[in-house]
Amino acid sequence: PNVKLVTSDNEEFVVDFRIAKMSVTVSRLMEAMNMSETDDASLLSNSIPLPNVTKAVMARVIEWCEKHKNDEPKEEKENDKRGRTTHVVSDWDKEFLKNDEFGRLCQLMGAANYLEIKGLFNDISQTIANMIHGKKSDEIAEMFNIHCDLTEAEKKEIRKKTAWCED
């Protein structure tokens, strides 16, 4: 059976029921609208509105879901033994995300969060964290095209605290 998803820019995506169920948000909406896998009429007559996702982003989300629809549900460890939150990004996922510029990753992260697709959300969070890891503040600013709007006084105060921390 298929489910119709409608994006903020009115694009309709028809996806497999299993893919739709990968999103906790979509699952809840289907439940609220009495849509069930065994009731074709309910699936045909309804569509799920997703006002926070554009068609370009939705297409990427569906591509990710297609690849992972047969995955066994895995238990994520919030913190590893060393106390750091970690998530293993598979080779396919690395390849999938590697050409997305930062802005696109942020949009995808926002969509994964809204749709509650934990695997995709963690893949993106870990990927962005890896980009930031070990970088100095000016390198982070340059990489993400951040315009520094801190005043000199604020910078001085931060540097004072930073110096204490780095000492």
Next chain:
Amino acid sequence: VLKMADSLAAQFAQLELPSLSWIDELPEELVWKIMDFTPESVFNMRLTCRKLKSCSDSYAMLPSSVPSIDRLRVDVQTKWCPATSMSKPSVICVSIVITSKSFKAQLFKSRLIQVYPLIMSLEGFKKRNNRREKTHHFDWEIEYEKVEDLLVTSIGRCVGKRIDYATLLDLDDFIARTVVAKIAGGKLFGTLVVQGISKLTKEIGNVLKSLTTDEIGLFDLFVGEIED
């Protein structure tokens, strides 16, 4: 009028507004999520822009779930005065020693300076860096009468949810018990060693209960005698 409004809306939609950095558009909770994956970067992120500074500051103030220390030791010590100043009495101090692997220490310091800025000039506090072992050590030696509630509570907030190895001594002592309850109460422990209890009283029992409500890998308790 409606036509004009539609036309204006269409023109507005086509306007190219100066784009903000994507960081500016990410909700704070999502930035925190990224920080969870790289807590050691929080300090460097603070100096990039006001948005990330604000996110880093609020991240440091969150009820800390990400652990930032490895070892904790609390005991009571007597600080003897030098022989040259015999007139001064010896001073009883509470000693708090925290050890943190380098990658976590940044987060601990970042949290500490945020919740307790006075730390930068606090008397009796020392921090040192062991480059060979890649660890940071934080030592507090606080005179018995000067144990400040805000400081101890702040340390407790900063250590995070889990402590790998804690050694708690001298729980016979009321101040040591208070310090331990505020720093280590409700945490998860890999190993918890409690020593130096001459008599297990109800008060000590209550502190131990606050320490053992959650998962502990190994719990060593050394007690002289148990109160009826």
